[in-house]
Amino acid sequence: MSKRNLLLTLICIVLSFSFLSACGGGGSSSNTTEPPATTTEPPKDTKEAEAKSAEKTDEKPVELIWYMIGTPQKDTDKVFEELSKYTKEKINATVKMKLLDWGEYDQKMPVIAASGEPFDIAFTCSWAFNYVTNARKGAFLEIGKLLDEKGAGIKEVLHPAFLEGAKVDGKLYAIPTNKELPAQDVWRFNQKFVEKYNFDISSVKSLESLEPMLKTIKEKEKGIVPLGGDKNFKPLLPFDYVDESIPIALYADGRDTKLMNILETPETMQALETMHKYYKAGYVSKDLSTINSNDYSKTGKWFTDRANTAPLADNQWSASYGYKIVSTPANDPLVYNWSVTGSMNAISATSQNPEKAMEFLNLLNTDPYVRNMVGYGIENVHYKKIGDNRIELLPALTEGYTVPGFALGNVMITYLQKDDPENKWDEYKKFNESAKNAPLLGFNFDPTPVMNEMAALKNVKEEFYPPLMTGTVDPVVNLPKAIKKFKDAGIDKVRDEMQRQFDEWRAKQ
């Protein structure tokens, strides 16, 4: 009997082991295609360039590793080999870009940083691989001095508000991308229906003003989503948040300096009641509070939704969806912390060659050759020139080198595409000049003293926000419940701490 017992024990340990390994394997399996290791020796066809650079300096070229968000592309290595020929000559460094897919960037980068794996440059922002949090934890190099020494060009091209807004506790840890500075919300409309029913979209601004149009669409167009969105949908509220994940804010117009719980304001109650009315009337999808991502933009079966805009955004949307989109502003453009830090590149604290990394970032922001190759690939392979400063994209770009242009440094020195108007970048500059600053711009909250409360509050937020904000539940009943739960989780303590730090910061300004 005992022998059999032993045998069974063995079997089951082996089995449970395979069970465990099956579980463990799932999580860690990565789908990043590791590019083949390149030797530090330069490729053969660049002997000339090598000879030139050898004349200038005897140093061995250094290799910079750059982590970037975006779906891995098959031509990345090809493009960066080509680029490295140029950068080797200019700054005696080669560059290698590693793309991590949209969904995994935010999960993998903190691990890469925490494990101390050496890399030189990484994309960071307010919505992935959080800039402020990781800067405080020491993931990035403080680059204020380095910028003065090696990045003079960057200071010239960037709007000063970018560098000011990117400071954490008065120190700079990353180079923001020169692009649209303020954030503005617009209502986007599917032009097909605007034309069909002869709607006047210029009269729209508030959520309430949409109602007659939504009603018409709901009644006359079956199968069309009147108001689109996903579970992150929020009615437009006039607030500037200290931390996007906690409902504590100031009025965006800066009318006072007392931080408040936005759930307790009459504006919130009114907006949620409107949403609930819309939900009951069927103007939004019944599944809105659990939809992770929307596909209506692909099918075209929608009427309106809300989006962040940039100059000439209508053209971009129309081009990428394949049908015409028009939009009208839903609020005024304001420069927020999160819009300034919406796209940046930081130098890692583990970088062995921070000076070279800064020199490369300088090139990326000032040298059109470098910037356009990083953004559009190799000339006559991925794009061809059809004018002095104007290009046409070739199919090879879609197949092998589609990278997120907004994340790769100064967009204002990139080529214009076929249908872009001549004054595209002037429009950007005008937009950037026009904006006012949001009241909390430049203030970064340090959550360390209230970490426990923050973790609890984030849970409460995920519990109540989607159903409330999408109008799925009745705010008259559920908003007080949410407020109570936020209070139990310590929102007042967090608010007081935020207020204390904010007052301190203000006194220094």
Place this chain on the structure above:
Amino acid sequence: MKATLRFIKDLNKNKAFLWMVLPGALWFLFFSYLPILGTVIAFKQYRFHKDGFLASIINSQWVGWKNFEFLFSTEDAYIITRNTILYNFIFIVSGLVCSVLMAIILSEIVNRKLAKWYQTGMFLPHFLSWIVVSYFAFSFLSADKGALNQLLGSFGVEPIAWYSETAYWPYILVLMNLWKTIGYTSVVYLAAIIGIDKSYYEAAMIDGANKWQQIRNITIPMIKPLMIILTLLAIGRIFYSDFGLFYQVPRNSGSLFSVTNVIDTYVYRGLKVSGEIGMSTAAGLYQSFIGFILVLTSNALVRKINKDQALF
């Protein structure tokens, strides 16, 4: 000297087995024993250091039990602990009963080809990721276009907002879990049942025992040790929950938190933005420590009842 010789002789004699154990042993060494040292992070406020991981650990500030506090700071502590334990308890019991039942049924099917067919069919869900499963479920449960609501509609029943009604979810989750795990565990039991010496059954038949009596008096007692071992192992993980099941399948729907929030999802939601490694390590340590104690206690209980069947 003599001892060393004997040791080498032993090694040589068992080398086939030792080679077989080696990959597993290495796996455990690297992925289970080595990381134990990392539990020190649970007591530190982890900050990056430019000299790499070890330097980061050494230079991070010691904060004692502070990282554990967030687990117990709100009334959610009660809900997540209750959900985790109760769900896992039901999973263990229902899993045991159903998979033993299935294994017995499968072993009794005379047509071996059909039996294999059923077995493969039951095994299939084991290979599906919860994310894929969550979309299957959504196609049934979507409030707008879900198959279930369409069906209910054709009977004149009002559509149900499945993702905001808490009442149904304990059943849905238990069913989904069974559906996904039963194939795997029943194969384990099936293997044990097939291994039972046929002469027991022959002897029983000669004595006039019917099928039911054979199952009750031969099959079940023979696989009892396996049942005990697998259950003990499952109890060790009672404080862990299947993240995919509790996060993906309910589509992270806020209205369902009171019945779907478990320790793992709570930790994930609380720390996904701030990424405080110290706090998540603390949560993991807490879970494994409680699991460890539970395994020791239940093993001691088994030991008290029947010494032979205890795990250790």
